Amino acid sequence: MDGLVWTKERRAPRRQAPSVERFVAHAVAVADAEGADAVTMRRVAKDLGSGTASLYRYVASRDELLDLMIDAVQGEDVPPGPSGDWRADLSASARRLRALLVRHPWLGAELTGRPALGPNALRQYDAVLAAAAQLTSDATLAALAVDTVTAYVLGAAGGEVAEAQASRRTGMTESEWRASVGPYIREVVESGDYPHFARRVVEADDLSPKAAFEIGLACVLDGLATRIPKTPTSANP
Secondary structure, eight states: OTTOGGGSOOOOOOTTOOOHHHHHHHHHHHHHHHOGGGOOHHHHHHHTTOOHHHHHHHOSSHHHHHHHHHHHHHTSSOOOOOOSOHHHHHHHHHHHHHHHHHHSTTHHHHHHHSOOOSHHHHHHHHHHHHHHTTTOSOHHHHHHHHHHHHHHHHHHHHHHHHHHHHHHHHTOOHHHHHHHHHHHHHHHHHHOSOHHHHHHHHHOOOOOHHHHHHHHHHHHHHHHHHHSOOOOOOOOO
């Protein structure tokens, strides 16, 4: 437990020194604008006009800073209590998570690479488990339902974020990028070597990210409704 930032006593800031909350908020802003790789202890401290040693008073390492950043952004939305409709509540939770991942493009990779154990993250997880408990009183199946929905959201939002980052990296809009690869795609389609890909290009609609997300989410929830046996929900503690 000594290695977890959540178990450490927080030191009071020195006079006129930035608080740990200011350090974390600025680190989030840097990550939002430039990616998590741009966040270093030296960079964050320097941007706030403070010595790196001041930041080390509160945070022992960059990993601890990332843990605090992850928890800070997960505290942006307060999860509501269960409504009695598991499907509506899991859907709402999935939409909130998608919005959070799109708002903070660096977050998805960090969530898949480290456990989120801060108070805000645990509050969010507890709320979504409460939603799944309305589907089944089996704790294992409820956790599996949550993990399944979360995995879908991470994948769907990850693709959406990747497109936005590619646009920013290349400096091209989506229409400009399509125009640049258009001649190559036409060659591929006309070659006849990839008939199903060709049909996708020629016949399939290009849905908006939101519309595609909602269709996929409905499929996931339909699957949970089919595969998880309905059991009486446990009484509220």
